[in-house]
Amino acid sequence: MSTAPSSATGFAKLHRTDLRGRTLGLAELKSAVPRTAQSTVTTAETAVHGIIADVRGRGHAALAELALKFDGVTQEHPRVPAEALAQALEALDPQVRAALEESISRAKAFAQAQKPANVDFPVASGAVVSSHWIPVRRVGLYVPGGLAAYPSSVIMNVVPALAAGVGSVALASPPQKEFGGLPDLTVLAAAALLGIDEVYAMGGAQAIVAFAYGVAAGSSANGAGDAIEPVDVVTGPGNIFVATAKRLVKGVVGIDSEAGATEIAVLADHSANPAFVAADLISQAEHDPNAASVLVTSSPELADAVENELRVQVARTAHRERVEAALGGPQSGIVLVDDLDQGVAVCNAYAAEHLEVVTENASAVAARITNAGAIFVGDYSPVSLGDYCAGSNHVLPTSGTAAFSSGLNVTTFLRAVQVINYNKDALEQVAQHVITLSKAEGLPAHGDAVAVRFA
Structure with missing residues (x-):
């Protein structure tokens, strides 16, 4: 059973879904949790198919038209000049620079710790099978813009790519009218701080398409425009498009994952602080x-208390209208459950991008969560910490894809290549097994390729 907010304007209350007293399977739980309307997803797909065809067909000319249409800027070529990057870093507020540097330091430390080791395993005498991690050749990193600036997303994309050893890194972020068609200057400064000099003023789906397929040189309306070389991996968060x-x-x-519009789920019991929970819900809604x-x-009393806190906190937040729209949408709400067992099942079905666990014995409860992009445990691990300075990555799977996708990390930019090195004696030990299995599968030439070496 669901109930809608009682007011169409201003924050009134969250949609409620009451699952108490019901035994639901996984498919039913997935249907019951709040989600973005399917019509929105379908509309985005139709629009993006058109953008893919346009950018692939007309290259720089299409990018220029889309920059004018969506960003209101006139553009001959999206490449950001080197001097603009240098100037943005020089003009960066010292306090913002210090905060970015702290974020970079923690992200680098965690990224280095994530790097997997190569494995050389002797399966028998003279027989070694190896797994070697090799970075991809080139990556395209997307940093969103529009309603906010995201220099933190520069860090989250760039640091693990560099830690993986990627040799060619390109970054895109939407052009902004207020900066003369350049991306946000703090974004440019963060890129410069990390040594990234290939930056493009490209936003939305068109940036992803340009990186995926590449753009030929001289394909703009006036014949100008250097080529944008295609990449091997595209990462980064963004809107539904x-x-x-x-x-x-x-x-x-x-790709890393489908990192679309942000989402937070909070699993809480009677012990949770309603002011903290409300603030965290608002932090992502903005x-x-x-x-x-x-x-x-599992606590209706907590649900009521959180709604009371939301009324107070939403009224004084900076982006009130945006927050009210997010909290009032079908993708947001309260799910009432019988107990923490049912709550864990709901959270695993929902597979949140960000999941906070604020319960008694929060660490033990968090250990039971199998589907989430990132899990934040206890009162003092808010999602905002992960957005900036935890050392973790905030580019995470959304829309339920955390059930099968991981957040951005060093291995996103690595491939595990297997190396097989047998000598003659080692091959001879298994030769008859290979011949037998090849005949069993009806592929005798496979066995012949072994037998010929001992003829």
Whole structure:
């Protein structure tokens, strides 16, 4: 049973879904949790298919038209000049620079710790099978813009790529009218701080398409424009159009995950602090009117207290209208459950991008969560910490894809290549097994390729 907010304007209350007293299977739980309306997803897919065809067909000319249409800027070529990067870093507020440097330091430390080791395993005498991690050749990193600036997303994309050893790194972020068609200057400064000099003023689905397929030189309306070389992997968060574009180019390039409009789920019991929970729900709702904020709780009293706190806190937050739109959408709400067992099941079905666990014995409860992009444990690990300075990565799977996708990390930019090195004696030990199995599968030439070496 669901109830809608009682007011169409201003924050009134969250949609409620009451699952108490019901035994539901996984498919039923997935249907019951709040989600973005399917019509929105379908509309985005139709639009992105058109953008893919346009950018592939007309290159720089299409990019220029899309920059004018969506960003209101006139553009001959999207490449950001080197001097603009240097000037942005020089003009960066010292306090912002210090904060970025701290974030970079923690992200680098965690990224280095994530790097997997190569394995050389002797399966028998003279027989070694290895797994060697090799970085991809080139990556395209997307940093969103529009309603906010995201220099933190520069860090989250760039640091693990560099830690993986990627040799060619390109970054795109939407052009901004207020900066003369350049991306946000803090974004440029963060790129410069990390030594990234290939930066493009490209936003939305078109940036993803340009990276995935590349753009030929001289394809703009006036014949200008250097080529944009295609990449092997595209990563980064964005709106529903960016996430849809990543899904549609997957297979042409690798992607990290479908990191679309942000979402937070909070699993809480009677012990949770309602002021903290409300603040955390608002923190993600301020990203985007399509952001999702979901509370899963076994305590109706907590649910009521959180709504009371929301009324107070939403009224004084900076982006009130955006927050109210997000909290009032079908993607947000309260899910009432019988107990923590049912709450864990709901959270695993929802597979949140960000999941906070604020319960008694929070660490033990968090250990039971199998599907989430990132898990934040206890009162003093808010999602905002992960957005900036935890050392973790904030580019995470959304829309339930955390059930099978991982957040951005060093291995996103690595491939495990297997190396097989047998000498003659080692091959001879298994030769008859290979011949037998090849005949059993009806592929005798496989066995012949071994037998010929001992003829």
